[in-house]
Amino acid sequence: MTETTTEIISTKLNPNVLPHLHIWEWHIPLYLFLGGMAGGLLVITSIMIVLKRRFGIGPRDEGDGCPCLAVRIGSILSPVLLGVGMLFLFLDLAHPLYVWAFYTTIQPTSPMSAGSWILIAFFPLAVLQAMLVNKKFLRERNIGIVNKLIDWTEDHLTPVALVNAHIGVGIGIYTGILLSFFSARPLWSSSILGMLFLVSGISSAAALMLLLAPDDEKPTYSMIDANAIWIELVVVGLFVLGGITGPANSSGAMMHLIAGDYQMAGLSYMIWFWGIFVALGLLVPLLLEFLEAAGVHIKFPQVAPVLVLIGGLVLRFLIVFAGQTYHTFM
Structure with a gap:
């Protein structure tokens, strides 16, 4: 084995050096x-x-x-x-x-x-x-x-x-x-991640209060949740756009999250992100809360806040797991 090969194995491709372990x-x-x-x-x-x-x-x-x-x-x-x-x-x-x-x-x-x-x-x-x-x-x-x-x-x-x-x-x-x-993990190395988690936390909190509030208080928390979802959608867009247009590692990590086929619980990250988090966790609840505010009767009003809570939980699992499964600097 040559000295060059030893160097590559011991310091570059060693799984204890590259930060892609769970x-x-x-x-x-x-x-x-x-x-x-x-x-x-x-x-x-x-x-x-x-x-x-x-x-x-x-x-x-x-x-x-x-x-x-x-x-x-x-x-x-x-x-x-x-x-x-x-x-x-x-x-x-x-x-x-x-x-x-x-x-x-x-x-x-x-x-x-x-x-x-x-x-x-x-x-x-x-x-x-x-x-x-x-x-x-x-x-x-x-x-x-x-x-x-x-x-x-x-x-x-x-x-x-x-x-x-x-x-x-x-x-x-x-x-x-x-x-x-954690700058070594390019998916996490984004200054907007703090704002994303803050707005998502406020949205999830409003959804929980919407579930627990009596009927006469629900419109207040529905309005708070709907506005938080709007802001969260904007922040998610900035998070994705910032990752895609960033350096090669950041772009690769973001594509790993939004278009990759790496699976979590049997579904690819892409399906979890666009299908569960964005569609079911943000867009559907926003539509339901908008319709309810407009006077349309929603047969099961608990669906919207429950979906928001599921979406908020899925977001954390996605960010944590996808940030660790992307093979950085390869």
Whole structure:
């Protein structure tokens, strides 16, 4: 064997060198989906609280300072979903017992370090908001420390909501930035990925609230979801266009996603992307919500939000898996 051949095998075609191994499995897409939806719920509920308290816009409050039912449920689900998502992230760690090491340093240029510290701010403020909007129920439980905390902060719900809106945006963008910093994987190396995951998370959150809201509140969340889908379609178009017109590696990776025959669960990436995500996850729900807003009776109104949730989940699986199965620099 010649020296040249040895060099090629040992440093170029070695699978430990080229980044096309499946390092991240199903745990990560689920974490990204639940984290994005948790951030979206925090954004929507926080903005709804501010709009109602400052401008009187939105569904009717329940009284005693408690917002409408969907806002109260969404505020509870936001930290719960992120907690479940972080459980999947914890299961994916090679050394889960050393997770505390994230909080021994601050690395602003590291998305994982920045995300870890954002999560520290997320949970206490999100839980506090959930307590404040559900204070009527909590006071009936007569838990001493909970009542004291509510008494101390109940007049500051609007500032808490304003801060939470920004934290929710940060969490939503972080789920995309976490991938986009991996420049060795050209499909992920896109600055618009953070915006795509943020808008998708808001759309998924609106769809979930649409499913849970009573009938008199549903039009509000249907409108939020429809507008989020419009924006998501634009961002998806920019993401695809940016990949196709980029360098050879970026173009090849994007074609691997949108036109490749590599399969996931028995279907090619192309079918998953255009058929499941774009068509069923975006276009069909947008059409159904537009028709419903126009006064057309939809026999099964739950179909649209369910499709949005499926599309949001499929997007994460596609991006994570296709980014790892593309053989870069070959």
